[in-house]
Amino acid sequence: MGGTFDPIHNGHLVAASEVADAFALDEVIFVPTGEPWHKNPVMSAEHRYLMTVIATAANPRFTVSRVEIDRPGTTYTVDTLTQIAKDHPGADLFFISGADAIAQILAWKDLDKLWPLATFIGVTRPGHKLQLPEVPEASMSILEVPALAISSSDVRDRISDGKPVWYLVPDGVVQYIGKHKLYRGEN
Ligand code: ATP
């Protein structure tokens, strides 16, 4: 599951848990983006990585990968999936992503190399209508997850407005954000 995770919130975690259950996955690897070409993260990769580790630490099936963070320059999904396939020989890979990202899929790099690498799972959330692109050579599925109208941008806005984010993001992440004074508009 790729994302900026700026910060990770309970919507991400519910989506991951639902997909893991529906597709009987052994493991969900969270892959925080390094420098996404389509959006600029507010926080450094290290802060986003550590918050993702804190949020997923208690779940034995959740892990976090540094593959995109440690690769210099722009990162592409095709390169990430190729690397993960190399690291997990013989594994059946699923790429989990939100409705918004799946809808943009046709703008991605090396599409013909991308499709054979994984099954693409688009999760829906309120306010995002999911329209899967029609790609005959691709394996894609939609999964509706329980309505969690949470987004990282809302979480960031709430923090800069001095509003609470308890129960929207995991407790440890709320504490990490407070400890490092993140998203207050100063850093
Ligand atoms: P932002 O508000 O900055 O766009 P985000 O909440 O969408 O952040 P991302 O890190 O961009 O977070 O999300 C990673 C993936 O998780 C995206 O594909 C996104 O669509 C999906 N996602 C985010 N929030 C939810 C949610 N509440 N329910 C289901 N999927 C979600």
Ligand code: MG
């Ligand atoms: Mg988003």
